[in-house]
């Protein structure tokens with residue numbers, strides 16, 4: 366989908382449905398406009414006493430046929446337009462989703478989930494309403510207006526009477542020009558407020574467990590109440606102007622009817638027009654009221670949906686900041702080393718450097734351990750390896766290829782990244798583990814679960830590997846979730862694996878089993894283990910200690926212990942802690 370052109374793209378695909386629908390409206394309205402004419406003739410016949418029993422039956426049947434014909438074609442036309450409106454919704458929502466999946470992590474840090482959901486729900490619906498109901502009503506109303514005015518001109522009603530009666534309606538365009546932009550501006554505010562509410566709701570439902578444990582429901586209610594109050598405020602401002610606008614149009618129609626009654630009535634009693642023509646004139650003017658009301662609705666809805674369309678087009682114009690080069694290369698990572706050269710990085714141009722002058726060589730098949738205080742830049746370094754953020758050119762290399770010149774597919778499909786807070790989807794455990802390849806055979810799923818030390822927990826569940834997690838299913842404990850996510854990483858059997866503090870929520874014995882299993886399974890593959898506990902990384906070929914974005918120490922476990930520094934300090938503290946825990950302290 367090209368940016369800024371969702372409507373044009375859509376109309377190009379669906380124009381013929383609109384054409385058929387407008388044609389059906391045309392037939393429907395052409396039938397309908399005969400109603401007043403036939404009724405006028407009926408009145409004239411009645412007045413001159415020319416009505417017979419047979420004629421009454423004939424007129425009744427004729428009116429019935431007009432009514433049925435009008436409803437039938439109108440219904441068909443409405444169905445087509447509604448159908449195509451729903452297709453628009455489908456088309457845009459699918460396009461939006463695809464666009465979102467192409468956006469980088471930076472985009473998601475800037476736009477909350479709630480805000481993105483509000484584009485899906487509120488904005489798409491607002492545009493759909495105006496291109497289905499809006500076009501339907503506009504086509505219908507315009508035709509009815511033209512047909513009614515034409516019929517008035519064709520029957521014997523003086524032009525000056527028609528002009529006088531229709532004159533108040535000529536003020537409508539003036540009102541539209543004045544009030545339209547006000548409606549649009551206020552509507553934009555409403556959409557923004559709805560977005561904020563969805564965002565707050567999403568965050569508050571996500572954090573409901575924390576809220577409950579701290580018993581701060583009143584504060585949350587108040588915070589949410591404020592966002593709802595904002596919507597009410599903006600919506601009332603919109604309702605005030607749009608109701609005024611919508612009421613003005615039928616009001617002008619009513620004035621037109623008063624003119625027709627007064628002026629037409631005078632001409633009838635002075636015998637300048639027939640009673641039948643007077644009835645037809647008032648019915649035609651009355652007939653104009655509905656389309657006028659509809660046109661008011663349509664203009665209102667178009668103004669509101671223009672605000673939403675602008676928001677959607679603006680969103681779809683945003684490009685991902687992680688772009689693949691046209692001649693990007695696929696690199697086989699199984700025999701490619703990872704080289705980091707003079708890497709410094711900050712998230713925003715103006716913010717402080719999170720990593721400074723990092724130099725690192727990871728041989729293919731080796732294990733690197735990373736340890737460091739919280740916030741020292743460990744995860745950031747991994748994000749740059751995975752290119753979820755762009756490192757500066759020439760700083761991150763896989764073999765002889767700069768990561769920025771690799772295809773994203775070859776990079777990410779060959780790295781298994783296991784984050785600390787492994788997210789699990791609301792589906793079965795088996796599908797969560799076999800996430801990368803859903804049709805992986807069960808024996809591999811089970812093996813991965815064994816290596817991640819989660820197998821025994823899973824087989825104790827009611828439906829074992831087929832147990833559903835999440836919204837409609839069971840919830841796992843933090844440690845179980847972490848190990849399930851670890852199994853998902855292990856099953857990929859990727860040339861490079863990154864464990865980003867992925868065993869932090871398991872006990873020391875389980876951690877030891879997991880690490881031993883990983884060592885055995887991945888003896889010839891590159892593994893990077895980030896941990897706060899030295900026990901998880903001490904077997905690594907090289908360990909780096911990060912502090913405030915700088916590598917302050919590097920070496921093997923034994924080498925680092927021999928140096929005085931952060932590593933030895935951490936080791937001493939952790940050893941002391943574990944002695945306390947096992948009751949072996951002598952102090």
Ligand SMILES: Nc1ncnc2c1ncn2[C@@H]1O[C@H](COP(=O)(O)OP(=O)(O)OP(=O)(O)O)[C@@H](O)[C@H]1O
Nearest residue numbers: 474712719737738739740741742743744745746866
């Ligand atoms: N998306 C982001 N935008 C801006 N700053 C960020 C972002 N992510 C992390 N930071 C900042 O970068 C610094 C390093 O964060 P990082 O997550 O890399 O640390 P870490 O060493 O992995 O910490 P931990 O051990 O707690 O996981 C922190 O100061 C953090 O606030």
